[in-house]
Amino acid sequence: MSMMSKVRRRIPGRTSQAHRKVTVPEMLAGAVVLFLVAAVAFPAALAPFDPLAINPADGFQGPSLEHWFGTDESGRDIYSRVIFGARPSLLIGAVATAIGIGLALVLGSLAGLGGKALDFGVGRLLEVLFALPGLLLALVFIAIAGPGVVTSTVAVGLSTAPGYARIIRGQIIQVRGSGMVEAAVVLGRTRWQIVRRHLLPNALSPVFVIATLGLGQAVVWASSLSFLGLGEPPPAAEWGAMLAAGRTYLTTAWWMTFFPGLFIVFTAAASTVLGRGLQRRMVR
Amino acid sequence: MSTHFKSSSARFSTAVGAVSVAALLLAGCSSAEPQDGQSGQTPVSGGELVYASGDAEPTCLDPHVGGNYPQALVSTQYLEPLVSLNSDGEIIPWLATSWEEAEDGLSWTITVRDDVKFTDGTPLNAEAVKANIEHLKDPETASSTGFLALAKVKSTEIVSEDTIRLNLSQPDSALLESLSQPWLAIESPAALERPKEENCEAPVGTGPFIVDEWVKQNSITLVRNEDYNSPPADAAHEGPAYLESITWRFIPDSASRYAALQSGEVDVIDNAQPDTIASAEKNEDIEHLDAPRPGASNRIELNSSKAPFNDPLVREAFIHSANVDAGISSLFFDAAERSHSALSSVEELGYADPELFTYDPEEANRLLDEAGWDKRDSKGYRVKDGQQLSLEFPVSTNQSIPAEVSLFEQIQATAKEVGFKIDLNLLDLSSWYGALAENNYDLVSAPYTKVGPDVLRILYHSDGIVPAPSGYFANLSQVDNAELDKLLTQASQETDPDQRAALYEDAQKLILEGYYVLPLYDQQNHFLYRSSVEGLRALPTVSTPTFYDVWLNR
Numbered sequence: 001m002s003m004m005s006k007v008r009r010r011i012p013g014r015t016s017q018a019h020r021k022v023t024v025p026e027m028l029a030g031a032v033v034l035f036l037v038a039a040v041a042f043p044a045a046l047a048p049f050d051p052l053a054i055n056p057a058d059g060f061q062g063p064s065l066e067h068w069f070g071t072d073e074s075g076r077d078i079y080s081r082v083i084f085g086a087r088p089s090l091l092i093g094a095v096a097t098a099i100g101i102g103l104a105l106v107l108g109s110l111a112g113l114g115g116k117a118l119d120f121g122v123g124r125l126l127e128v129l130f131a132l133p134g135l136l137l138a139l140v141f142i143a144i145a146g147p148g149v150v151t152s153t154v155a156v157g158l159s160t161a162p163g164y165a166r167i168i169r170g171q172i173i174q175v176r177g178s179g180m181v182e183a184a185v186v187l188g189r190t191r192w193q194i195v196r197r198h199l200l201p202n203a204l205s206p207v208f209v210i211a212t213l214g215l216g217q218a219v220v221w222a223s224s225l226s227f228l229g230l231g232e233p234p235p236a237a238e239w240g241a242m243l244a245a246g247r248t249y250l251t252t253a254w255w256m257t258f259f260p261g262l263f264i265v266f267t268a269a270a271s272t273v274l275g276r277g278l279q280r281r282m283v284r
Numbered sequence: 285m286s287t288h289f290k291s292s293s294a295r296f297s298t299a300v301g302a303v304s305v306a307a308l309l310l311a312g313c314s315s316a317e318p319q320d321g322q323s324g325q326t327p328v329s330g331g332e333l334v335y336a337s338g339d340a341e342p343t344c345l346d347p348h349v350g351g352n353y354p355q356a357l358v359s360t361q362y363l364e365p366l367v368s369l370n371s372d373g374e375i376i377p378w379l380a381t382s383w384e385e386a387e388d389g390l391s392w393t394i395t396v397r398d399d400v401k402f403t404d405g406t407p408l409n410a411e412a413v414k415a416n417i418e419h420l421k422d423p424e425t426a427s428s429t430g431f432l433a434l435a436k437v438k439s440t441e442i443v444s445e446d447t448i449r450l451n452l453s454q455p456d457s458a459l460l461e462s463l464s465q466p467w468l469a470i471e472s473p474a475a476l477e478r479p480k481e482e483n484c485e486a487p488v489g490t491g492p493f494i495v496d497e498w499v500k501q502n503s504i505t506l507v508r509n510e511d512y513n514s515p516p517a518d519a520a521h522e523g524p525a526y527l528e529s530i531t532w533r534f535i536p537d538s539a540s541r542y543a544a545l546q547s548g549e550v551d552v553i554d555n556a557q558p559d560t561i562a563s564a565e566k567n568e569d570i571e572h573l574d575a576p577r578p579g580a581s582n583r584i585e586l587n588s589s590k591a592p593f594n595d596p597l598v599r600e601a602f603i604h605s606a607n608v609d610a611g612i613s614s615l616f617f618d619a620a621e622r623s624h625s626a627l628s629s630v631e632e633l634g635y636a637d638p639e640l641f642t643y644d645p646e647e648a649n650r651l652l653d654e655a656g657w658d659k660r661d662s663k664g665y666r667v668k669d670g671q672q673l674s675l676e677f678p679v680s681t682n683q684s685i686p687a688e689v690s691l692f693e694q695i696q697a698t699a700k701e702v703g704f705k706i707d708l709n710l711l712d713l714s715s716w717y718g719a720l721a722e723n724n725y726d727l728v729s730a731p732y733t734k735v736g737p738d739v740l741r742i743l744y745h746s747d748g749i750v751p752a753p754s755g756y757f758a759n760l761s762q763v764d765n766a767e768l769d770k771l772l773t774q775a776s777q778e779t780d781p782d783q784r785a786a787l788y789e790d791a792q793k794l795i796l797e798g799y800y801v802l803p804l805y806d807q808q809n810h811f812l813y814r815s816s817v818e819g820l821r822a823l824p825t826v827s828t829p830t831f832y833d834v835w836l837n838r
Contacts, residue, residue: 054697056610073615073690136548229681234708235693248686250539252559 011248020281029273032266039086041256044282047080060253070255078255081237089233089239090267092153093219097211099157100218101164108168108203112176113195116148126162134159135221139230147230156221160214164207171203181248209282216268223264239264327819327835329526336535336544338555340682340713343502344484344724345495348420348753351467353428353577353733354825357554358532360828361506362403363469363489366394366413367460368516369735369824373632375460376517379408379470379490389455389779395447402472402515404488408514410448414440415473418448419430424480428754432742433462433734436776455777457784458738464825467734490514492525492832504532519832520819526835538686542812545570550828551817551836556810558687562617564812571815574619575822577807578630579734580743581623582688584695584802587726589749589762592657592673599799601651602675602727604644605702606802611694615687620805626740626795628806633737633785635792641802648702657703666703674705675726680716684732691804694731721755728760729805733826737788739771745797761800768794 018082022030039046055075063070069078111122129137138155145151175181176197184194226240234241239260246256315706339354347355347363366380375383391563400408417440420430438455441449452459462468475488486495491507492515498509512524535541538557544550546567556564556572564570584606592598612622624641652658657666657673664770666673679689689710696706706727711719732743734762742748746769748759768791775787795801809827813820819833 040666052697056607056614056694059614074611075614076696078705229710233710234689235696245686245690248538248557249559251542252563 002205006031009214012147021137023277025273026277029270029277032270033274036090036267036270043087047077047083049075049077049080051081051084052235053077060249062253063255069259070253072242073249073253078242078259079240082239082259085237085239085242085260086263088149088236089219089223089226089264090151092156092222092231093215093267096153096156096218096222097160097215099154100160100214101207101211103157103161104164104168104207105204107165108172109195109200111165111169112172112203113199117215119169122165126166129162134163135224138225140223142225142230149232151210152222152225152231155225156218159221160218164210164214167207167210168203171206172199175199175202205282206279208235209275209278211280212271216275218272219267219271220264291461292589294318296391299817318836325818325837327521327526327833328837329835330528331526331834331836331838332525332529332531333527333552333817333831333834334531334533334550336533336541336550337555338536338538338541341501341534341538344480344784345498346428346471346483346487347467347469348416348425348430348471349480349484350370350756351427351431353731353828356466356733356828358486358504358506358824359469359489360466360491360534360823360830361493361530362491362495362509363466363471363474363487364491364514364516365464365466365469365825366396367464368518369461369464370518370600371824373824375464378464379514380463380515383460385779389777390452392450392452393443394461395446395449397514398446400490401511402475402490402507403490403494403511404472404475406472406474406488407489408470409445412473413470415476416441416468416470419471419476420468423753426754427750428756428758429465429467429734431752431754432748432758433468434464435747447733454773455541455779457779458736458741461738462734466672466826466828483717483747493530496529500661501533501534506530506532515832516823518824525832526819527831530831533581545812545814548814552811552813552820554809554811554829555685556812557685558616558619560812561619561810568605569815571813571817573811573813573820573822575809575811575827575829576628576630577731577733577809577827578628578736579739579826580729580807581625581628581634581730582804582807583626584727584729584804585761586764586800586802587723587728587760588798588800589723589764591671592675593726595655596799597651597655598657598673601648601655601702602699603641603799603802604648604651605699605704606695607643607698608641608691608695608802608804609643611691612805616805619810620808623803623805624796626743626792626801627737630806631737631739635789635796636803637793637796640796640799642743643698645698645702652703656793660703663705664700664703665705672705673703674707675699676719676724677706677727678709678711678716678719678725679729680713681710682708682716684729685808688804689730694701717756720757720760722753729804732758733807735825738776740788740791740795741776744800745769745772763795763798763800765794765798 008015034062058071058075059073061067067077072078107122111119137159141155141158142151181194181198184198223240226238227244232238232241242260249256342355347359364379367375368378370376378393381394385392396408399644419425420434422425436452436454437450438453439451443449472488475483478713485498492509492512494509496505496507498504507529508525510524541553542560545553564572586593586599609622612620613775624638625634625636652666657668659667692708696708699706722786732739742758744759744763746764749757749762751757771787775784778787811829816836816838818835818837822829
C-alpha cells in the first residue's frame with residue numbers, strides 16, 4: 001500500500017476520488033484475501049489434518065463435522081488439502097504475474113523509450129503474441145520446456161506479458177510527453193534520473209491495478225495447467241491437481257471437485273473485485 | 285431418451301429414409317421399458333453400434349506395428365489370427381484348419397482354409413501367411429509384441445497352396461498360443477505391400493468388419509464385411525455379422541464415457557472405472573462384462589539395473605514398505621482382488637506366494653538399516669553417502685487408470701514413512717516410453733498381455749533387456765539371472781505339461797523371491813454395455829471384445 005500512496009502523490013487530481021466508500025463486495029473480497037493470506041502463511045494453524053496423510057479405510061466420505069469438505073479417494077481430508085493447496089496455487093499465480101510484469105517492463109520500456117525502430121519491432125512481436133490465446137502460448141512453452149511447477153509458472157508468466165507490455169508502453173509514451181518530464185529535461189536531469197523518478201513510477205501505477213485483476217486470472221490458468229497434469233506432481237495438494245483427481249469421481253463424490261473449485265472461484269472473484277475497486281479509485 | 289433419439293437420427297440422417305427413422309424412434313422407445321428373457325430371442329440383423337474406448341487411440345491400426353492393447357481392441361473386429369482358444373483354454377481352429385508339430389519340435393506344419401478371401405479380394409493361402417510372418421519379423425515394421433512372439437521362428441517354407449511349414453531355432457511350446465493373439469493376425473499380403481503409413485490407416489484382413497474411415501482424435505468407422513465366412517470355431521453363428529457398422533469412438537475421460545453410455549449416446553464402453561462399475565451395478569439398463577486379461581498381472585517392476593534397486597535388500601525393503609491391500613479394497617470397490625503372482629489369475633500355471641508381499645514397515649526399516657541406508661535427512665528420507673533414497677516412478681496415464689494412480693500415491697505415502705522418496709511422474713504414452721528407453725526409472729507399472737505363461741520369458745529373460753525393433757524392451761525390472769534364463773528357455777521348449785509346469789513354477793519362485801516385482805491385481809478389463817446389446821463376449825485369447833455375434837435388441 002505504501003507504494004500506491006507514493007504513486008498517488010505524484011499525480012494530481014486523484015484525491016477527490018480516493019475516499020470513496022468501501023462496498024460490501026469489497027469487504028467480502030477483502031475477507032477472502034485475508035483468509036487466503038493466512039492459509040498461505042500459516043496453513044498448519046488453519047488445517048486440522050496433515051494434507052498428505054492417507055487413510056484408505058476413510059476414503060470417499062462426504063462432508064461431515066470431522067471432515068468439513070469430506071475426504072478424497074485415499075482418505076485425505078479435503079479441507080486440509082485445500083488450505084495447504086493455497087500456497088502452491090497462489091504462489092504460482094503471484095510469481096507468474098511478477099514474471100509477466102517484469103518481462104512486460106523490459107518490452108514496454110524498450111518500445112516506449114528505445115526509438116522508432118525498436119517500438120515498431122516490439123509492437124509487431126506483441127501483435128504476433130496477441131494473436132495466440134494466452135493459454136495456448138503457455139501450452140506451447142510447456143511442450144518445449146517439459147512439464148513441472150517451474151515451467152508452468154514461467155509459462156503463465158510469459159503468456160500474460162504481452163498484455164502488460166502494451167499498457168506499459170502506452171503509459172511511458174504518455175508520461176514521456178507530459179509537462180513534468182519536460183520540466184525535468186529543462187532542469188538538466190539525466191536520462192536515467194528521468195526514467196527512474198518520473199517515467200517508471202507513473203507508468204507502473206495502472207499496471208499494479210491491472211495486475212491485481214490479472215492475479216486471479218493467473219491462478220485460474222495455473223490451476224488449468226495443473227488440471228491437465230502439467231503442474232505439481234502427486235501427492236501435492238494443489239487446487240488444479242485436486243480438481244483433476246476428483247473429476248473421475250464427479251458423479252459419486254462431488255465434494256472432491258467442488259471445494260477446490262470453489263476456492264479457485266473465490267480467489268479469482270476476490271482479486272477481480274479488489275482490482276476493480278483499486279482501478280476506480282486510482283486510475284484516471 | 286430424447287438425447288438417444290437425437291444422436292441416433294443425426295448419425296443416420298443422410299443414409300436412411302423416413303421408415304427407418306420411424307423404426308428407430310420405436311426402437312428408441314422400447315429400450316426404455318424393462319426387458320426380460322432376452323436370451324433365446326432371434327438375432328436381428330442391422331443397425332449401428334457405437335463403442336467408446338477409454339484406451340489410448342492407436343497411432344497405427346495395424347497391430348503388427350508396435351503391438352499394444354489399444355490396437356488389439358479395435359483390430360479384433362477386422363483382422364483374424366490363425367487359431368483361437370476356447371473357454372477351456374484349448375487351441376481351436378480359426379483361419380488355420382489344422383497344425384502339427386514335428387517329432388523334434390523344430391518345425392510346425394500349418395494348413396489354412398482354402399475358401400477365405402481378404403476384403404480386398406486377395407485369397408488367403410500359405411503365401412499370405414508367409415508374407416505376414418516376414419512382415420512381423422522385418423525390422424522396418426517396428427513390431428514389438430509380434431516380433432517377440434515369433435523370436436524362435438527361423439524361416440518359413442511353402443509346402444502346398446494352403447500349407448506352410450515354420451522352421452524353428454528351438455522347440456516352442458508356446459507357438460500356437462502366440463499365434464492366437466490379435467497382434468499376429470493375418471493381413472492381406474497385397475495390402476502389406478503398400479507403404480507403412482497407408483497400411484496403418486486401413487489394414488486389410490478377413491474379419492467381420494472393414495476399416496472404412498479413421499478420423500484421428502475422434503473415431504474409426506467400421507462397416508460390415510458382407511462376404512464374411514471365417515468365424516472362429518466357437519462363434520455363435522455363421523455368415524456376415526449382424527451389425528451394419530460400428531463407430532469406434534475415443535472418449536478418454538472416464539466420467540464422460542460413462543455419461544455417454546447412460547444417455548444411450550454410446551452402446552459399449554471399455555476401461556470402466558471401479559466407481560463407475562459400482563454405480564452401474566444399480567442401473568438396470570447397463571450390463572457388466574468382466575474379462576481379466578491373460579499374461580502378466582498388473583504389477584510394479586523394480587529396476588534392478590541401477591542403484592538403489594541393484595541391492596536386493598533395498599528391493600525387499602520397498603516391497604514391505606508398500607501397503608497395497610488397504611488401497612485395493614477402497615479404491616476398487618471390491619472389483620479387484622490382490623494378486624501375489626507375476627501371472628494373471630487366468631493363467632493356470634501362475635504361482636503365488638502371499639508371504640513375500642506383506643506390509644511390514646518394521647522389517648522394511650530393519651532391511652534399510654542393514655543395507656547401509658541408516659541415516660535420515662531433515663525430511664525423513666533416508667540417505668547414504670550423501671545420496672537420498674529416491675525413486676523415479678514414471679506413470680503412463682494412458683495405461684494406469686485413476687484408481688491405480690491413486691494406489692501409487694498411497695504406496696508413495698506408506699513408503700515415505702520408511703524413508704523412501706518416490707517421485708511420481710504422470711506422463712503421456714510417448715514420454716513414458718521415452719523415460720523407459722533412457723533407463724530413467726526405478727519403479728514402473730507396465731501391463732503385458734500374452735496368452736500363456738511364456739509371457740514370463742518375455743518379461744524376465746535377460747534377452748528382454750535388449751529393445752525390440754520398436755524400441756520397447758519388455759524386461760523392465762532388468763532381471764539378468766543365468767539360472768532364470770535357463771529355466772525359462774527350458775520351459776518354453778518343454779512339451780510335457782507336468783515338466784513345463786514345474787519349470788515355470790521354479791522360474792516364478794526365482795522372480796518373486798528375488799523381489800523384482802510387486803504384484804497388485806489382475807489386469808483390469810471391464811466393459812459396460814447397454815442391455816440392448818446382445819451377444820457380446822470377449823475372446824478367450826487376450827480378452828478383447830468381439831462384435832461378430834452382437835445384435836441390437838431395440
